Amino acid sequence: MNKYVNLYSASKLKVFVYLIAMCLSIPGLAQQPDPPGQVKEGETPTNQAYLFAHMTHKDYGRLYYSVSLNGLHWHELNDGKRVFENYQGHPDICKGPDGKYYIAGNTSDSSPDINIWVSEDLISWQEHAVYTPDLQSTPDYSQALQRIGAPKIFYDHASSQFVLTWHTPHKEGTKEDPEKYWASQRTLYALSKDLKTFSNTPKRLFDWDFGTIDVIIRKVENAYYAIIKDETYPTLYWPTGKTIRIARSGSLLGPYSLPADPISPNFREAPMLIPSPDNQIWYMYYEQYPGVSYGLSIADNLNGPWYQASGYTFYSDWDKYSFPEKVRHGCMIVISKQEYDVLVKEFGVKQKEDGNK
DSSP states (O other), X not given: OHHHHHHHHHHHHHHHHHHHHHHHTSBTTBOOOOOTTOOOTTOOOSSXXXXXXXXXXXXXXXXXXXXXXXXXXXXXXXXXXXXXXXXXXXXXXXXXXXXXXXXXXXSOTTOSOEEEEEESSSSSOEEEEEEOOOGGGSTTOTTOOSOOEEEEEEEETTTTEEEEEEEEOSSOOOSSOTHHXXXXXXXXXXXXXXXXXXXXXXXXXXXXXXOEEEEEEEEETTEEEEEXXXXXXXXXXXXXXXXXXXXXXXXXXXXXXXXXXXXXXXXXXXXXXXXXXXXXXXXXXXXXXXXXXXXXXXXXXXXXXXXXXXXXXXXXXXXXXXXXTTEEEEEEEEEOXXXXXXXXXXXXXXXXXXXXX
């Protein structure tokens, strides 16, 4: 009898141990590994600080700032108020070869103008230029509508010129088919040495026959990467619709490869890419719209593979990254610790109360 009692007790112990192990694997009861790319305590990061220039859910198209020291946990500046009253658009900031910062915007998609401001300190912005592209002069795109969406700036050190990109449709949507408008979006660009004078006519960046918006260009070593939102509506026959994808080229203006498999789930837009503090990892943020949440995909190479981290849940024991509530899309850039300190001194930083760093 004792033999069987001992066997029964041992079995119960195994079940108990198994249940403990299962409980430890339940989200919220066990802490999962932190994202790679961070530096150890006492080490100096290669990338010291970051600025997120964004809009908000309640104040769409206006300029707000949040900052981070690790690229994962973000804190709003200026007590959640605008940092520059004159700006309108989808914020995109680029640092030029002169060390100055340039931001592009437009008052609405129906405005014919792209407005550009310049700043030496990311605090005071001055008008720099207004560019009005002749959209219907675009080669092989004479049917373009006079619409300009989300202008963005990239400076190419190899060719010593800026590339200004935006998206323009060629079909009007209807009440029965509003997606026709979005599926007709094509990414156009113009070149400039100084963001004052531009190439004579805009051109299409890609030769693919499907919609693209929110395109940003980045160069890593000898390759150029176009990070896009695939603007086709997702179906069984186009499962990549409304996702973030990456195309690659050996030259700035292409031709670019067909975009690779999606980095994000469907219904994500406005990609933002930053290098990690140790400069070994890439953090790709994107919005689940309209203003629902933010996702983060992580890779050690822009060619992938990518995985998605957990965050923006407002549960500090589960969030591997965090934002102020109700932020919406814009851009992220690396800044120095000195620039971070100046911004915090000027605007003040609001720390979270949920324990996120």
